[in-house]
Amino acid sequence: MRKELKLGLFLLIVAGLAGLAIGYVNDITSPIIAEQIKQNKIDSFAEVYPGAEEVKDESSQYVKEEDGIVTEVNVAYKAGAPCGVIYTVEPSGYSGVVRTLVAFDIATQKITGIKVLNQTETPGLGANSEESWFADRFKDKTATQPLEVVKQEPVGDNQILAITSATITSKAVTEGVNTARQHYVDNFVQQ
Amino acid sequence: MSLGKEFTKGIIRENPLFRLTLGLCPSLAVTTSVENGLGMGAAFSAVLLASNITIALLRKIIPDSIRIPSFIVIIATFVTLIEMIMHAFAPDLFKSLGIYIPLIVVNCVILGRAEAFASKNSLMPSIMDGLGMGLGFTLALVIISAFREILGAGTFYGIPLFGASANPALIMILPPGGFITMGIILALMNKFQHDAK
Structure with a gap:
């Protein structure tokens, strides 16, 4: 003992x-x-969202349970007035959550940029969603129209060219952007 | 055995990865690029050296019957320390190695060296053993990751080698490529050793 x-x-x-x-x-x-x-x-x-003077986390006000993959809503301010909205969305990709930032400009009602923050997609394929050339495909798209993933050169304004051999990841990112877009239209666009 | 020999044995003759084939799981997981291979090797070597020193110093105090749990606590402590330090001071490296760092705890090379060497030898040979094994492991990781990165991504240390038109063999940076590379390297090492006899 x-x-x-x-x-x-x-x-x-x-x-x-x-x-x-x-x-x-x-x-x-x-x-x-x-x-x-x-x-x-x-x-x-x-x-x-370049050019904001201040970004405030207003998730508690805007994120509701039924919003699903929207996890954070940050509002950008310029001279005291809201000028843009930055969303964090978490759509499911090929092998896990693809955390993505999506930003809208209130004045132009366009997407100012997106950025994949982290993902666990296949290296060399879906992991390319982090690259700026893919993010650029979403830039300046209008917020009022749903985006759609295509595999050939896009013809319509609302079409996003998928990453070669990574359609599931491309669709996941687009689903995230669309969800943020819908939330933006519902909450920040005056009808 | 001389101190020099304790150092060099880990590089080829008793290379932890190619000759002892220990620690394969984390090794195959991180070797998709040379940068990751080097980072993992450096973090691994730091933990191995620290654990070898501590265990060599404590070898007379640690009771024999609970030496394994003691080793594990010591190794896990160093891994946690390195993880925190890396997160604070080398965030980019931390981002690419993040989930593999805790794997160093269960990397059997470290426990293997503690059990087979540091717990039976004094301080200086243990330091040499740790440095040599660390260097050998790092070299092995760099060789595997260079092979995989060049063939699988067409780059070396992030620098493109073949121009934009080249279509690299993607499979090499996916898990099967790790096994293929490991198999080829082990076969070559065995052949050379066999020929040398």
């Missing part, structure tokens, strides 16, 4: 020391990590 107690005590000490070390380093790194995540968010917002 004494032996087992001794062994247990030894493991307790080892684990305690390990905990102390991790706690100490966590104290140093966690503020840096938090700052980084915040900065990343600000940078990605600026990428999809």
